[in-house]
Amino acid sequence: xxAVSQTPKYLVTQMGNDKSxxxxxxxGHDTMYWYKQDSKKFLxxxxxxxxxxxIINETVPNxxxxxxxxxxxxxxxxxxxxxxxxAVYFCASSPLREDTGELFFGEGSRLTVL
Amino acid sequence: RKEVEQDPGPFNVPEGATxxxxxxxxxxxxQSFFWYRQDCRKEPKLLMSVYSSGNEDGRFTAQLNRxxxxxxxxxxxxxxxxxxxYLCVVNIAYGGATNKLIFGTGTLLxxxx
Numbered sequence: 001x002x003a004v005s006q007t008p009k010y011l012v013t014q015m016g017n018d019k020s021x022x023x024x025x026x027x028g029h030d031t032m033y034w035y036k037q038d039s040k041k042f043l044x045x046x047x048x049x050x051x052x053x054x055i056i057n058e059t060v061p062n063x064x065x066x067x068x069x070x071x072x073x074x075x076x077x078x079x080x081x082x083x084x085x086x087a088v089y090f091c092a093s094s095p096l097r098e099d100t101g102e103l104f105f106g107e108g109s110r111l112t113v114l
Numbered sequence: 115r116k117e118v119e120q121d122p123g124p125f126n127v128p129e130g131a132t133x134x135x136x137x138x139x140x141x142x143x144x145q146s147f148f149w150y151r152q153d154c155r156k157e158p159k160l161l162m163s164v165y166s167s168g169n170e171d172g173r174f175t176a177q178l179n180r181x182x183x184x185x186x187x188x189x190x191x192x193x194x195x196x197x198x199x200y201l202c203v204v205n206i207a208y209g210g211a212t213n214k215l216i217f218g219t220g221t222l223l224x225x226x227x
Binding site: 041 | 219
């Protein structure tokens with residue numbers, strides 16, 4: 001029973017298209033995140049939501065719009081895709097506790113923009 | 115300068131070897147520290163937390179030096195299954211109980227038979 005699940009796992013699309021990635025966690029965690037891992041394997045935080053409220057927005061272009069309908073879901077919509085958006089996008093969740101370092105990651109969604 | 119810096123490697127070591135990874139961080143507001151492991155084409159997973167007093171988990175030992183803003187991971191008696199990328203992670207104070215984990219670029223370990 002997958003704790004953090006993302007769909008789709010693979011996405012190949014043309015520049016200029018709009019696409020969405022969905023994420024769901026069944027761990028009962030309050031906080032969810034989106035991270036981007038680029039071709040150099042650098043994992044960078046994009047957004048963090050706490051119980052549906054946006055907490056962290058790391059100067060991500062506004063073509064990226066996260067949406068959290070409830071605390072178990074955090075979806076990512078990307079408009080007008082660019083070549084540089086090609087990456088693996090990881091969703092993660094964690095309990096709302098100070099100093100916890102344990103993020104539970106989904107398996108990642110590999111986006112390729114042609 | 116990146117907030118969390120690591121030697122990217124790769125570190126190629128024979129089975130049974132001892133290998134050490136180092137990491138430095140730039141934000142003195144960093145509150146807590148961790149090592150994650152990421153296998154090829156998989157998601158990162160928490161390996162262990164790092165405490166100032168040093169901590170050990172089986173063959174793995176982690177150390178933190180707050181004064182030097184330096185973190186280390188020692189792996190003894192390397193196994194083939196230890197081959198992975200090891201990510202140094204720092205939790206930056208963000209206010210309240212919100213965690214902002216900053217990942218290093220990772221160090222690739224390849225254990226050879």
